[in-house]
Amino acid sequence: MTLAGYEEITELCAGARGRVVLARHLASGEQAVVRHVAARFDELRGEAEVLAGLGAPGVVGVRGFQSAPDGGALILDPVEGVDLHTLLGRYRVLAPEAALRVLKDSLLALGAVHGAGVLHRDYRPVAVVVQPDGTTRLTDFGVTRPDGPDGAPAAPDYPAPEQRTGSPADPFTDVYAATAVFAECLTGDGGDRPLPEELRPLVRRGMAARPEDRPGSALEFAAELEETAVAAYGPDWERLGTVALAGAVTGMPPAPDPVRAASPPAVSAPPPPAPEAARRGRLSRLGGLRTLVAVLVGVLVGLAAALLGTGVLT
Template sequence: MADWRLAGFIENRELGRGAQGRVVLAQHMESRTPVAIKYLAQSSPQAIEGLRTEAQMLGRLTSPYVARLYQFVASEHGAAIVMEAINGTSLKEVLNRHGALSPEAALTVLKGSLLGLAAAHDLGVVHRDYKPANVMVQGDGLSKLVDFGVAVLAGQGSFAGTPAYMAPEQWRGEAATPATDVYAATCVFVECVTGRRPYAGVEQVALMNKHLTAQVDVQEVPEPLRPLVLQGMAKSPWQRPAGAAAFVAELESAAIAAYGIGWEQRGVRALAAAAVALAALFPLSALMVTPGATTAGAGAGGAAGAGGGAGTGAAGATAGKGFLATAGGKGVLGVAGAAVIATTAGVVLYATAENAPPPPPVAIVNVASENQRITSPSVLVQNAQYVTVRGLRDPALERRINLVLRAPLDRLIEIGRASAGQNAAGCAGRPTQVSTVAQTGLRGPRLLSVRYQLRSDWCQQADGSPGGEVVNVDLRTGRRLTATDIFLPGTLTSAGVSKLQARVAQRVGQGRVWSQCSPDGQFTKADFFSVTSDSDNPAMRTAPPRLSAFFASSEFQLAWLHPGSDGCGDLTFGGSYAEVRDVLQPGIASLLPTAPSPTRS
């Protein structure tokens, strides 16, 4: 199929081509603003839909340290992204030509990139592919971060990235966090300041093992900067700075202590000189234009530009990399007015006002109450609370989440029906009454935690509470999270459970004292998993875990929810989030508050 082209742009030259598509340097027809356009060739609907979702999420990035992405278009021919043109060359080319940089220049590159990463981290986005080819150095010595082709929301994970710069958790296919990007940025810093990649010169399996277990060699790193490298490349993400913003603070302290307050100005001058020496590779040189001279207007794309595409193409990257290879681009078109979605002649265009990025879907959480009478057998549902969500812009996802959230009430109703049927004679026509009390904890944007207390009178023959249940649901997928999703594997061992128990304390004013409920006073790993039995009541043969993580708004809690009438069925053990972060899966820990939430007025 012949190459397709976006209307309203004049294509000047092709910068790269691959199996997935191509990258071209172009100008907006009306404003003559230079842009780069990445075309995704005709592809599956799923790939294009993934590109659209990524465009809406990442188009909110407006940092001067990140290449701006302005427009996303999907049509019967494929999809395309229009991006800011960067008149510079990649850090990869700079290093290939010049080798190691001065410490001040290397620190300057690292700081600029970290500030770009910090903007992404503020939106919950992890880049996952920070490397020299994705850092563009301009003629003024400033740098910009490009290509979010494999970016994900914090907490998601897979084996993705560039091996030379991948953090241990990426090699293991675990969830990515902002600390994942910190590791990659530190790897690049080592390359900048020594002229060699960490763990260079080994084949892939050995490279993986070194990233997983070997401490980085810092002998060639200037001594004042060695602690910075060791911290940024710590094997555990929890031993690194929590994110790019925290690492910038560490970097500036180390840089000033080692090189004085003028270190950054010297670094910028050195980078500018190194970049200008490669001016022949600058994509806009042939156009004799200056990027940034833009006009605004609805649909005009006056501010349209094209981030790493232009510079990366000049540096030899192809369209088969990054955005095009993974259908993971981003984009926004600067227009006057509110956000709009327009459909014209089979083309879908997503656009938003430049200063009013579309907010991400936010779950609106409600506590509903249900009253109903069920006959044959007779069950009375009375003031039963359950949680619902809406506002996610995805009806199918909302349905999945709401089914998960209502499951404890549905299970209780089935228990009540089975009990009423088995004890029809003893109930003498009296209905079994059931109710639930729902307590909400964290409410998003990606995790919702709800604690249910279940109640029944067993047709006025009270013989114990049915217990309770905690529901933790991933608002991105609708999946209910289990203990193995929440805790690191080492936590769900006898030693790990003892370590966790030592960090929480029973909250007073609830039932009996724990020492009266447990002969040895200890939790066990079995308490965190579903319980099966040979109960006569089919609905009770599989019961939820006795002990579950509940993410309250102000603290981490373990909820002991166990059937019975001895006062030991509804207990709470709590502790600060800071105390338990290192025993949680990184993706879960990244969603937690860093400090207690303020008390509601």
């Protein structure tokens, strides 16, 4: 669809969840990220309006939206950072403090949107942007989720048990998905690493099979997380987690996408030294060895003279 008031600069990505482009506002010249979404966008127009006016910390800003017969578009703030999916693809797991920081940020963001009457519906690693300062922001709300083959919204990547039997999304399902991603940050995608013993009660709580056994809200769960983290890792846990996340992001090559980061290139081995440089290095090492031998011989001669002088060797 053509977006009124914007010109497209470049396509950032395209897939089942729609097309994402970097665009420029014609009047102000400011850049924005535009996510084109499927036709059912108009059904969720009210949620898009709420997101556009929310301005909550920890949520990628929505500047506005446009709808059309063939779908719609969310106009988002450009955000520097790397999505959590890319980080896990590189590092496989996060330090416990870093994983806790991701979950806490997400729970606070979810608490804000839930309080405004909006659900995420599609929490997954690619929806979490980790910024260079080690903080995170939430994006890719369920208004961008594609339709399934029957025209209904496609199933989320991290469904709660009740969603598998047809129950609708609610704040409890968002908390479940956020906790499932948290567990993945600790154990790896295949669960090949053990979950830290001190964090198992937190995971069991957030991923309880029955919604009523989960925390009453995302904010309530964030408070429980804080108590658990302090008890397990000390009062400095959040700073340590923030530093770890910042290091993970800044240690990766920059990505052209202001909202997403591409997978890092393979690290190649350093080139072998030039022949002349290698020859000079061998000569230098040989000279050093000769000097050492000369020193040792001098020491031995001096020691022998001293012993002869005292009559020990006569």
